Amino acid sequence: MTGAATLPIIDISAEDADQAQIAKELVDAAIDYGFVYIKSRDISAEQIDGAFNVSRTLFDSPLEDKQRCKIEKNNQGWTGMHTETLDPKTQRVGDFKEGFNFGPFTNGKAIQPIPQNIEPHQAELAAFRDACHQLCRKLLLLFGIGLGANPPEFFSAAHDPDLPSGSILRFLYYPPPSRTPEAHPDDVRAGAHSDYGSITLLFRLRGQAGLEILEPRTGRWAPVPVDPPSTSKDDEDAAAPPPILVNIGDLLSYWTNGLLRSTVHRVAFPSEPEALAAGESTADPRYSVVYFCHPAGDTLLTPVPSQRVQAAGQNESETARIQGLGNNKKILTADEHLQMRLQATYLQMYGKGGGKE
Incomplete structure (x- = not known):
């Protein structure tokens, strides 16, 4: 594979790990890349496998059953192609997903x-959603x-699980290209974007x-392998x-005056074979x-009290500028920022001018 993004791998659950060193490595990765691979024992393999199994079951549901659960303005529910x-x-049509x-x-009920x-x-x-939130809070403490x-x-x-928030557990399904013959060469499965919240956990399947990601230093699109090339391939x-x-999401970037990167990323249609990791393909679902x-x-969304953030200067992130969150603007709440992003994303729900305010 050529041209793949080279991202750090950090084991946050290693025995006798130095928490201060892990925290430093996470911050350095967030500054340089905005993305990082982590190894963690906080979420079990059984939980992850179970989530993917439920996801397959969900997307195999009859269309009318999914339509009954269509997304509402609370950002909950099903979204179709x-x-x-x-x-x-830049997108000609909405995402192919x-x-x-x-x-x-x-009490364990939706x-x-x-x-x-x-x-x-x-x-x-x-239980899986709760485990994800607790892992995020662990990471957020390390960032602090x-x-x-x-x-x-x-x-x-700020991420107390007992308080109302915009946190979302999301399942995604991208049909194989053979089922989207209407796609044009310039179309993408998911458009270029930064994430709206604080941090994001992404679970993927091999192959x-x-x-x-849009590499911050080179400005080129670089594929992100499911397994980083340096990962050992032993049986375990x-x-x-x-x-x-x-x-890193928009809010953590904004909280730190852009010191931590909210890196733009997308999901693309088939790439040239040499751009793919061994064993990976874009031909399947x-x-x-x-x-x-x-x-x-x-x-x-006030800046974090940190001398390091203050020393980085007053330059807000590019994302913050795009969203109108500069220092001369009204200080927004997390919900206000989320609503701005959702209005720009769901053109059918809010109307094509919904995200321009």
Whole structure:
């Protein structure tokens, strides 16, 4: 494979690990790339496999059952082909994918409409969603430590799981190119975008290519292998799920005046064979499981109290500028920022002028 993104791999659950060193490595990766692979024992292989199995069941549901659960303005529910337009400035049509967004569960039960065939899996989904949020809070604490935030819990405390937030567990399904013959050469499966929240956890399946990041240093699109090339290929690693890919979202970038990168990424259609990792293909259906972690909805997006962030200067991130979050603008809440991004994404729901305010 040529031209693949080279991202750090950090084991955050290693025995006798130095938390301060892990925190430093995470911050350095977030500054340089905005993406990092992590190895973690916080979410089991069984939980990850279970989530993908439920995802397959969900997307195999009858169309009318999925349509009954269509997405609402609370960002929960099913999205069909072309419902989302993640890059409305350049996309000819919406994304070539289906998605399903899960909001909070109460006592192991969904509080939103869900397809009938996944109702037996509600407790499993609730536990997986909770595990994702707790892993995010662990990472956010490490980011606070690495940045010298005062207090170190600045980020993690803002993500109290008992408070209402925009956090979403999302299942995604991308049909194989053979089922999207109407796609043009310049179309993409998911448009170029940065993520709307604080941090994102991405779970992928081996063999399924497609994710690309816009490299901050080179400005080129680079594929991100499911398994980083430097991962050892012993029996234990082969049996374990691929490492989790973590990326910085808009809010963590904004909170740090752009010190941490909210890197633009997309999911592309078939690439040249030499651009793919060994054993990976874009010819088959692609599934991914994503957890978008958001702070409590009423959290004010004020800069983190950190000398390192202050020393980095007052240059807000490119994402912040695009979204109108510069220092001379009104300080928004997390929910206000999320609504701005959703209005730009769901043109059918909000109208084509919905995201321009």
